[in-house]
Amino acid sequence: MKKLENKTVFITGGISGIGKACAIAAAKEGANVAIADLKSATNSLAMEDVIKYNPKAIFIECDVSVFAQVQETIQRVVGVFGTLDIALNNAGIGGESNLGKVGFPNSSNYVAAKHGIIGLTQTAALEYAQEGIRINAICPGFIETPLLTNAGIAENTDIQKYIINLHPLKRLGKSGEVANGFIFLASDESSFITGTTVDIDGGYLSQ
Numbered sequence: 001m002k003k004l005e006n007k008t009v010f011i012t013g014g015i016s017g018i019g020k021a022c023a024i025a026a027a028k029e030g031a032n033v034a035i036a037d038l039k040s041a042t043n044s045l046a047m048e049d050v051i052k053y054n055p056k057a058i059f060i061e062c063d064v065s066v067f068a069q070v071q072e073t074i075q076r077v078v079g080v081f082g083t084l085d086i087a088l089n090n091a092g093i094g095g096e097s098n099l100g101k102v103g104f105p106n107s108s109n110y111v112a113a114k115h116g117i118i119g120l121t122q123t124a125a126l127e128y129a130q131e132g133i134r135i136n137a138i139c140p141g142f143i144e145t146p147l148l149t150n151a152g153i154a155e156n157t158d159i160q161k162y163i164i165n166l167h168p169l170k171r172l173g174k175s176g177e178v179a180n181g182f183i184f185l186a187s188d189e190s191s192f193i194t195g196t197t198v199d200i201d202g203g204y205l206s207q
């Protein structure tokens, strides 16, 4: 039995990196996947990778920083699939990070936003527990994704070594490793877990 059979999974920023890996993992587990992301030339290629595992997967162009677009997108997801069972808030500052728990030099905006998400997660978990809705956050360490490549980390071996050495496991994480945690939190296997964080960070936060 697949873990997310017939569930509707909504993922923001699901065209690239961690979001895409979670979309593929959810489709493999039998979910109807709806991806909301910005318009990009690579959208159709990324969607093909998800559709391979569940042909019902859909893409909706949406800028999550525009509230009206998010509302319309969610209405469309429910219109197409009839329900919305699992939402992954991953795009932009919506996604959580290990930097939601510690500081990082020269990144005050990012770190402040990520710290805020933990408070939002805990508060929303309390507000929605009565309705049986569980809300958790995943805190990844540095993960090999286009976000890191675009930040110039892939080309700069000194920065790459520095970042790798921040992780006791002495490597960057893979987006599939974050997706494994997402599937656990999205499935009934985590049925008594809410309002908490799951660190997928190669030991970064244990130091």
Ligand SMILES: NC(=O)c1ccc[n+]([C@@H]2O[C@H](COP(=O)([O-])OP(=O)(O)OC[C@H]3O[C@@H](n4cnc5c(N)ncnc54)[C@H](O)[C@@H]3O)[C@@H](O)[C@H]2O)c1
Residues within 6 Å of the ligand: 012, 013, 014, 015, 016, 017, 018, 019, 036, 037, 038, 040, 062, 063, 064, 065, 090, 091, 092, 093, 094, 095, 096, 097, 098, 139, 140, 141, 142, 143, 144, 145, 146, 147, 148
């Ligand atoms: N890569 C890492 O090392 C790392 C570590 C910890 C946390 N995170 C967090 O995980 C999340 C995903 O990161 P990633 O590395 O997979 O990034 P990525 O750049 O590979 O993918 C992000 C996706 O989000 C989309 N997106 C960005 N702004 C959007 C908007 N306003 N509306 C809709 N879609 C939008 C992009 O188009 C892209 O497809 C982010 O919140 C990031 O801060 C990443």
